[in-house]
Amino acid sequence: MGDYSKKFATKLKPFLTDKTFTVSEFIDFINGLLEPLKLCKVMIRGEIGEDIYVNEKNGWVIFNLIDQEKSELGCFGLSYVVDRMGVEIRPGLEVKITGYPQLRKKKGRFSFQVERINPVGEGDLKKQFEILKKRLDEEGFFDPKKKKSIPQLIKRVGLITSKGSDAEKDFLTHLKDYGFEVFKYSSRVEGDAAVDGITEGIKILNRNYSDLEALVITRGGGSWESLQAFNSEELVKAAFASRIPVISAIGHENDVTLLDMVADKRVSTPTDAGKFLSESWEEAERRINDSEKNLSASIKKIVSQMEKRFLEQAAFFERRIKRILSEKEKDMNYFLNALTDKIERKIDKFHSLEKEFESQSYKIKIEIKKKKEKVINFYKDLQKNKLRWEKTIEKYLLKEDEKLNLSSPDLKLKQGYSITKLQGKILKSVNDLSAGEVIETTLVDGVVESRVKENEQK
Amino acid sequence: MSKNNFDFTKAYKEIEEINEWFQKEEIDLEEALEKYERGMELIKKCRERLEKSKNKFKEIKDKYKNDE
Numbered sequence: 001m002g003d004y005s006k007k008f009a010t011k012l013k014p015f016l017t018d019k020t021f022t023v024s025e026f027i028d029f030i031n032g033l034l035e036p037l038k039l040c041k042v043m044i045r046g047e048i049g050e051d052i053y054v055n056e057k058n059g060w061v062i063f064n065l066i067d068q069e070k071s072e073l074g075c076f077g078l079s080y081v082v083d084r085m086g087v088e089i090r091p092g093l094e095v096k097i098t099g100y101p102q103l104r105k106k107k108g109r110f111s112f113q114v115e116r117i118n119p120v121g122e123g124d125l126k127k128q129f130e131i132l133k134k135r136l137d138e139e140g141f142f143d144p145k146k147k148k149s150i151p152q153l154i155k156r157v158g159l160i161t162s163k164g165s166d167a168e169k170d171f172l173t174h175l176k177d178y179g180f181e182v183f184k185y186s187s188r189v190e191g192d193a194a195v196d197g198i199t200e201g202i203k204i205l206n207r208n209y210s211d212l213e214a215l216v217i218t219r220g221g222g223s224w225e226s227l228q229a230f231n232s233e234e235l236v237k238a239a240f241a242s243r244i245p246v247i248s249a250i251g252h253e254n255d256v257t258l259l260d261m262v263a264d265k266r267v268s269t270p271t272d273a274g275k276f277l278s279e280s281w282e283e284a285e286r287r288i289n290d291s292e293k294n295l296s297a298s299i300k301k302i303v304s305q306m307e308k309r310f311l312e313q314a315a316f317f318e319r320r321i322k323r324i325l326s327e328k329e330k331d332m333n334y335f336l337n338a339l340t341d342k343i344e345r346k347i348d349k350f351h352s353l354e355k356e357f358e359s360q361s362y363k364i365k366i367e368i369k370k371k372k373e374k375v376i377n378f379y380k381d382l383q384k385n386k387l388r389w390e391k392t393i394e395k396y397l398l399k400e401d402e403k404l405n406l407s408s409p410d411l412k413l414k415q416g417y418s419i420t421k422l423q424g425k426i427l428k429s430v431n432d433l434s435a436g437e438v439i440e441t442t443l444v445d446g447v448v449e450s451r452v453k454e455n456e457q458k
Numbered sequence: 459m460s461k462n463n464f465d466f467t468k469a470y471k472e473i474e475e476i477n478e479w480f481q482k483e484e485i486d487l488e489e490a491l492e493k494y495e496r497g498m499e500l501i502k503k504c505r506e507r508l509e510k511s512k513n514k515f516k517e518i519k520d521k522y523k524n525d526e
Binding site: 152153158163172175177178179180181182183184185186201204205208209281284285287288291292294295298299302303306 | 466467470473474476477480485487490491494497498501504505507508510511512513514515516517518
């Protein structure tokens with residue numbers, strides 16, 4: 001500490017030489033010197049002093065922190081910070097405060113700015129725990145309906161724990177090799193620094209690694225006091241706000257922490273967390289092995305069933321075809337019988353027609369024979385009686401000749417008749433003639449030409 | 459490269475679906491053979507994925523820790 005002060009003084013000296021501050025400048029300068037403590041945060045343990053001033057209107061509290069050496073530290077805290085403690089602030093209450101020192105410009109008083117205040121005594125811690133639990137429960141932080149489900153077959157996991165701790169080793173040992181990608185965020189897991197560390201871890205992982213499927217917050221078992229970080233309101237709220245499902249694995253089965261209550265899944269130990277994440281993979285591996293067996297068995301069963309069905313079908317078809325064939329055969333026989341029957345009837349008819357024809361043709365033959373004989377006989381008779389036939393015909397001819405001679409015009413002319421013609425045509429009427437025309441009259445022994453004097457109709 | 463793209467969860471789900479499908483009463487042989495082949499292929503891939511999967515670790519540093 002002494003060396004550090006000397007080094008620091010050496011650095012400051014050139015700046016301070018011939019420098020005169022105004023009051024404001026000096027207070028700013030002092031606060032500047034205190035700045036590293038603001039960044040780091042300071043934790044102080046002590047007892048609340050007698051005088052506590054609560055400014056309800058502006059929402060702040062002033063109190064003194066004292067110790068056995070009667071040292072006093074003026075503290076300033078906003079009301080909500082003090083209320084968050086869960087236990088009512090009272091003189092004599094043993095607490096741990098976190099914050100930073102500051103020289104206040106008004107009145108130039110040195111005071112400690114309280115950012116977190118926690119009781120220290122076990123009784124008060126328990127009391128604080130119960131009050132906080134009740135309030136957070138009422139505010140719905142532990143509502144089972146608001147819990148996110150932890151996906152199966154997780155690959156990407158966030159891990160918040162103390163680097164190199166037994167908890168980390170136990171978790172990683174029991175996280176079986178299923179290709180997990182573990183994003184480790186190292187944080188203190190005990191004391192007030194743990195609250196900041198873990199809360200920050202939850203926020204960073206959510207912000208920068210939002211594709212993580214689960215976030216494991218773990219540490220080994222310990223005393224009730226050592227687990228207080230996991231009972232802090234800030235941590236509960238950060239875990240509740242996490243979009244990545246949170247798995248709490250605080251190795252303390254008997255005492256449930258508030259983180260366990262807000263977490264989406266609680267397991268007892270770091271080992272259990274590793275086992276829990278591996279479980280669904282082990283199950284998948286088992287089921288995949290079973291599936292192989294089941295699929296093979298199923299396909300064998302189906303094939304044999306199909307085979308059986310095919311054989312049954314084939315037998316059925318065979319029976320059916322046989323039946324159809326026998327039916328067709330029957331039909332065919334029936335048809336053949338009917339056809340034979342018909343043909344036989346036709347043949348019979350043909351035979352009877354043939355017979356009839358034969359008998360008819362015989363009759364015709366006889367008839368022809370008779371006609372033929374008649375003609376032959378007539379011809380024979382004709383030859384035999386030739387002379388008689390000739391005389392008869394001659395007599396007949398003479399008779400006819402005589403008839404012809406009697407009607408001849410020459411005979412008429414001989415008997416005194418004449419034939420009168422005009423220009424070669426035989427005249428039959430006086431009307432065919434006119435006076436002065438020349439007519440020709442044929443007599444038996446010659447022709448006379450004469451001129452018509454007059455014609456008179458009878 | 460293709461191994462990295464293999465989605466185990468999806469494949470596992472499909473295997474489960476195929477298993478379920480085989481529990482049906484009426485099964486078409488051709489479809490069954492197709493499903494069987496697909497199932498076996500997925501099982502093989504899932505096995506490969508399970509056998510070759512070593513866990514990987516990465517340390518996350520926050521800005522304060524980087525300053526250390």
